[in-house]
Amino acid sequence: MSSKRDPESQTRPKGGFSRRSLLKTIGVGSGAVGLLEQDIQAQTGAANVAGPGEVPVTLTINNKPVKVNVEPRVTLLDTLRDRLDMTGAKRVCDRGTCGACTVIIDGKAMYSCTVLAIDAQGRKIETIEGLSSGSRPHPMVKAFVDNDAQQCGYCTPGFVMAAVSFVRRNPKPTEQQVNEGLGGNLCRCGTYMGIRKAVLQAAKEMGGRNA
Amino acid sequence: MPEYSWPPMDKRRVIGKRISRLDGIAKASGRAKYSSDTNLPNMLYGVLLTCPHAHATVKSIDTSAAEKSPGVKAVRVIAPAGTEIQWAGWEVAAVAAETEQQARDAVRKIKVEYEVLPHVVREEKLEEVGTRAKPSGERETGDPDAAFKEADAVSEGHYGIPVLAHCCLEPHGQVIAWDGKKLQYWPSTQNVSGIAADLGRALEFPAAQITVEMDHIGGGFGSKFNADRWGVECAHLSRAAGGRPVKLYLDRATEVTIAGVRPSAFAKIKIAGKKDGTITAWESESWASGGIAGGGLPPIPYVFAAPRTGIPNQRLKHMAVSLNTAPQRAWRAPNNQQACFLTCAAIEDLADKLNMDPLDVYLKNVDKTARPETYASQLKKAAELAEWKKLWRPRKEAKGTLRRGLGIGINTWGGAGHQSTCLTKIHPDGTVEVELGSQDLGSGTRTVIAQVAAETLGLPVDAIKVKIGRNSYPNSGASGGSTTVGGVSSSTRKAAVNALEKLFAVVAPALGVPAEQLEAADGRIQVKGNPAKAMPWKAACQKLGVNSISADGENIPKVAPKEGLNSQGASGVQIADVTVDVETGVVKMNRLIAVQDCGLIINPKLAESQIYGACIMSICGALMEERIMDPTTGRVLNADMEFYKLAGIKDIGEIIVHLDISPEHDQKGVIGLGEPPAVGGIAAIANAVANAIGVRVPMVPLTPNRVLSALQRRMA
Numbered sequence: 018m019s020s021k022r023d024p025e026s027q028t029r030p031k032g033g034f035s036r037r038s039l040l041k042t043i044g045v046g047s048g049a050v051g052l053l054e055q056d057i058q059a060q061t062g063a064a065n066v067a068g069p070g071e072v073p074v075t076l077t078i079n080n081k082p083v084k085v086n087v088e089p090r091v092t093l094l095d096t097l098r099d100r101l102d103m104t105g106a107k108r109v110c111d112r113g114t115c116g117a118c119t120v121i122i123d124g125k126a127m128y129s130c131t132v133l134a135i136d137a138q139g140r141k142i143e144t145i146e147g148l149s150s151g152s153r154p155h156p157m158v159k160a161f162v163d164n165d166a167q168q169c170g171y172c173t174p175g176f177v178m179a180a181v182s183f184v185r186r187n188p189k190p191t192e193q194q195v196n197e198g199l200g201g202n203l204c205r206c207g208t209y210m211g212i213r214k215a216v217l218q219a220a221k222e223m224g225g226r227n228a
Numbered sequence: 229m230p231e232y233s234w235p236p237m238d239k240r241r242v243i244g245k246r247i248s249r250l251d252g253i254a255k256a257s258g259r260a261k262y263s264s265d266t267n268l269p270n271m272l273y274g275v276l277l278t279c280p281h282a283h284a285t286v287k288s289i290d291t292s293a294a295e296k297s298p299g300v301k302a303v304r305v306i307a308p309a310g311t312e313i314q315w316a317g318w319e320v321a322a323v324a325a326e327t328e329q330q331a332r333d334a335v336r337k338i339k340v341e342y343e344v345l346p347h348v349v350r351e352e353k354l355e356e357v358g359t360r361a362k363p364s365g366e367r368e369t370g371d372p373d374a375a376f377k378e379a380d381a382v383s384e385g386h387y388g389i390p391v392l393a394h395c396c397l398e399p400h401g402q403v404i405a406w407d408g409k410k411l412q413y414w415p416s417t418q419n420v421s422g423i424a425a426d427l428g429r430a431l432e433f434p435a436a437q438i439t440v441e442m443d444h445i446g447g448g449f450g451s452k453f454n455a456d457r458w459g460v461e462c463a464h465l466s467r468a469a470g471g472r473p474v475k476l477y478l479d480r481a482t483e484v485t486i487a488g489v490r491p492s493a494f495a496k497i498k499i500a501g502k503k504d505g506t507i508t509a510w511e512s513e514s515w516a517s518g519g520i521a522g523g524g525l526p527p528i529p530y531v532f533a534a535p536r537t538g539i540p541n542q543r544l545k546h547m548a549v550s551l552n553t554a555p556q557r558a559w560r561a562p563n564n565q566q567a568c569f570l571t572c573a574a575i576e577d578l579a580d581k582l583n584m585d586p587l588d589v590y591l592k593n594v595d596k597t598a599r600p601e602t603y604a605s606q607l608k609k610a611a612e613l614a615e616w617k618k619l620w621r622p623r624k625e626a627k628g629t630l631r632r633g634l635g636i637g638i639n640t641w642g643g644a645g646h647q648s649t650c651l652t653k654i655h656p657d658g659t660v661e662v663e664l665g666s667q668d669l670g671s672g673t674r675t676v677i678a679q680v681a682a683e684t685l686g687l688p689v690d691a692i693k694v695k696i697g698r699n700s701y702p703n704s705g706a707s708g709g710s711t712t713v714g715g716v717s718s719s720t721r722k723a724a725v726n727a728l729e730k731l732f733a734v735v736a737p738a739l740g741v742p743a744e745q746l747e748a749a750d751g752r753i754q755v756k757g758n759p760a761k762a763m764p765w766k767a768a769c770q771k772l773g774v775n776s777i778s779a780d781g782e783n784i785p786k787v788a789p790k791e792g793l794n795s796q797g798a799s800g801v802q803i804a805d806v807t808v809d810v811e812t813g814v815v816k817m818n819r820l821i822a823v824q825d826c827g828l829i830i831n832p833k834l835a836e837s838q839i840y841g842a843c844i845m846s847i848c849g850a851l852m853e854e855r856i857m858d859p860t861t862g863r864v865l866n867a868d869m870e871f872y873k874l875a876g877i878k879d880i881g882e883i884i885v886h887l888d889i890s891p892e893h894d895q896k897g898v899i900g901l902g903e904p905p906a907v908g909g910i911a912a913i914a915n916a917v918a919n920a921i922g923v924r925v926p927m928v929p930l931t932p933n934r935v936l937s938a939l940q941r942r943m944a
Contacts, residue, residue: 088327090329091329099267099273099327099328102267104258104261104262104265104267105257105258106258107397107398108264109397109398109480109869110480110868110869110870111479111480112480112868112869112870114869114870115869117397144258145257145258146258146259149257154253154256154257157256158256158257161252162248162249162253162256163248165248165252165833165834165837166256167249167252167255167256167670168669168671168838168841169397169445169446169447169670170255170256170260170444170670171262171397171446172397173255173256174255177257196878197878199876200877200878202877203869203874203876204397204844204874205395205396205397205447205874206447206670207840207841207842207843207844207845207875207880208837208841208844209840209875209876209877209880210840210880210883211840213877
């Protein structure tokens with residue numbers, strides 16, 4: 018019943034295919050497979066052929082270029098976690114539902130489990146690791162702590178990233194807007210009461226700046 | 229004997245304060261490392277092959293192609309030919325490879341032949357499970373037949389509460405490096421001190437050679453106490469790969485399928501009462517399943533069944549239904565949610581038959597509980613917060629498209645402290661370390677330990693270095709049954725008092741008084757009643773020379789009641805306020821009110837978070853969550869997070885928490901709080917929906933489909 022927006026739908030990479038669109042096309046039956054193969058051929062025909070082995074990939078993460086070799090089928094999430102030891106984004110549902118892997122790509126909150134690393138090249142990727150500079154926590158991080166908006170904390174980095182992206186676009190949100198805007202992230206411990214307060218507090222502290 | 233008792237409420241400086249959790253910044257900034265975040269040099273990735281059939285025999289298994297697959301370093305057969313598989317998701321084989329993708333490729337190359345056997349995976353219709361239902365207990369007290377005959381009203385109903393999956397966000401799993409001589413273990417566990425013994429037993433390897441490390445855990449809820457088959461196999465893969473570390477975490481489908489479920493409970497209930505609301509008789513035929521071993525009888529009738537004073541005439545019959553589904557695990561207040569739902573639903577249906585306000589029926593029967601005065605005052609408090617008298621309307625007055633309703637659920641729990649040993653060290657430079665082999669599940673264990681030590685030593689919280697999450701620290705119990713806060717707070721208090729006594733003995737000569745006349749307060753060691761005669765903490769510690777002080781303290785459950793630092797017996801009341809759209813069947817949460825007593829509260833901010841969380845989990849269980857089995861394939865149909873529904877931020881309405889903090893409760897000492905508030909919400913919501921639409925929806929979760937069906941049946 019929770020509202021789960023697809024934060025990616027408006028920002029699908031041109032000429033590529035995301036893991037989510039792949040999953041959607043496959044659906045649950047096998048009838049779509051023929052179509053899918055044509056689709057892939059059509060799309061890869063226009064792009065450079067990559068793989069199946071590891072290929073060099075250059076990602077722009079928190080304003081720094083990062084080079085890594087991964088197979089084309091590897092998601093941005095797994096690349097961050099397994100290859101770059103950036104483990105703030107968590108792998109939970111691994112299918113674009115829960116938001117624990119949320120990062121900000123070209124200014125929009127996206128599920129990094131639904132983006133292939135190879136397709137994230139040339140795009141500006143912000144992760145939780147880049148959010149707080151030095152020892153001073155980002156206002157959203159501080160607000161989550163002040164309002165005890167976390168328990169086990171496994172959903173928290175994804176929530177913080179989704180909330181930062183939300184407040185950048187909605188600098189003066191109402192509680193109602195917070196409820197709608199953060200419907201794409203799930204928590205199992207039940208910390209939503211604190212999260213509502215945290216986002217409203219951080220929005221004030223971020224003061225409409227692109228913090 | 230030293231004085232361990234808690235300082236009086238008005239003298240506390242740190243205990244009882246709303247301090248933010250100490251690991252909050254680390255978690256919210258993504259820096260906190262969970263075991264599943266472990267990346268080690270040379271680490272391999274492990275992947276399981278699981279059985280797609282709910283009941284089958286393994287005819288043959290061929291791993292030769294997998295062994296030759298690129299990147300593969302180890303392959304294990306878990307279920308050799310001849311193994312009888314009892315549920316879908318059973319572990320059949322495992323592979324470790326250089327990358328996770330390579331391991332998955334290899335797993336797909338394993339060829340298994342099964343002989344598929346008949347299965348049973350659904351239990352809601354008892355008449356359809358055949359011989360899978362086995363009698364599992366009968367009980368009779370008083371004279372139920374006579375009581376039903378003499379009653380002014382009798383209510384009969386069917387009720388059901390399904391199997392739920394724990395669905396921890398951090399899946400079950402671990403990293404293990406085992407070279408045959410020593411074993412390093414990074415689990416996701418609720419049982420840091422005990423899990424090495426569990427793994428060692430399965431591996432026939434000494435627990436003393438196993439080191440356990442875990443700084444954070446991404447959810448457990450009762451499902452993460454043991455090493456499990458995947459832990460044992462992860463160790464074998466590491467050993468087979470020459471001791472290289474192997475990381476093996478369950479994927480989401482496997483997590484939902486085999487890593488823990490709450491058992492179901494179904495019942496036909498007959499309940500009788502007098503005109504004044506007195507409940508006189510209870511009869512139930514119940515059944516339950518938590519997998520292949522069946523499911524036990526929930527403690528029904530719940531709460532209103534105190535020894536001697538409870539509902540006088542009872543007849544209970546229970547059947548355990550064996551299913552080809554993965555086994556149950558402890559779930560936040562095992563069997564209490566089920567018992568509460570079955571009991572409170574039946575009571576409110578009886579109230580309707582009696583044309584009474586259910587609040588009055590509960591109040592009329594508090595003498596049947598173990599704590600009549602507490603429940604009476606909590607019912608009144610919750611009703612006041614809910615504006616019950618103003619808003620409640622009888623079921624028969626339900627009308628309109630959007631219908632509002634109120635309902636009640638009542639909880640009880642033990643929550644006494646578990647065995648826990650704490651070691652406190654005071655160093656000559658004034659720094660303090662507090663070590664326990666405990667774990668912080670997100671309940672704030674680290675923070676309450678620091679608060680207790682800081683209070684006792686007269687220091688600020690940030691002067692205490694809390695060290696948990698290693699089995700090299702003194703043994704502390706597993707975090708289950710809401711036992712942790714009582715255990716660790718008591719052991720920490722005693723260890724800190726004992727350490728302080730040693731420090732007093734060293735400092736006393738310099739202050740010219742006997743050690744017994746000293747106290748620690750405000751960062752100083754001072755003469756009691758004469759703060760002018762004092763020594764700053766740091767200067768006092770310098771007197772230690774080169775020798776640190778270390779002292780331990782233990783909470784021993786048998787002795788604890790005499791000491792009074794912790795005890796058991798929490799009660800609480802929840803009231804739900806919902807609006808139901810009778811055209812769509814959608815239930816909207818307006819408010820959930822939780823009144824909870826819990827003894828001495830070390831940190832109200834964290835305590836409230838526990839209750840908020842418990843309430844939200846109840847909303848999930850009442851409106852969304854349900855494991856759905858496919859009778860044809862025997863598999864879980866919703867083994868993902870798209871269709872295994874959890875509440876989102878906009879689904880929960882408002883939650884109002886009232887913690888009963890009072891001298892009367894405070895003197896009971898610390899009582900665990902994780903479980904009790906997770907008990908009553910499902911019943912409260914189900915009752916509120918019945919109140920709103922004028923008819924009982926027999927089965928939770930109250931999905932639109934079930935709500936509309938119940939309305940339709942009434943029309944027919």
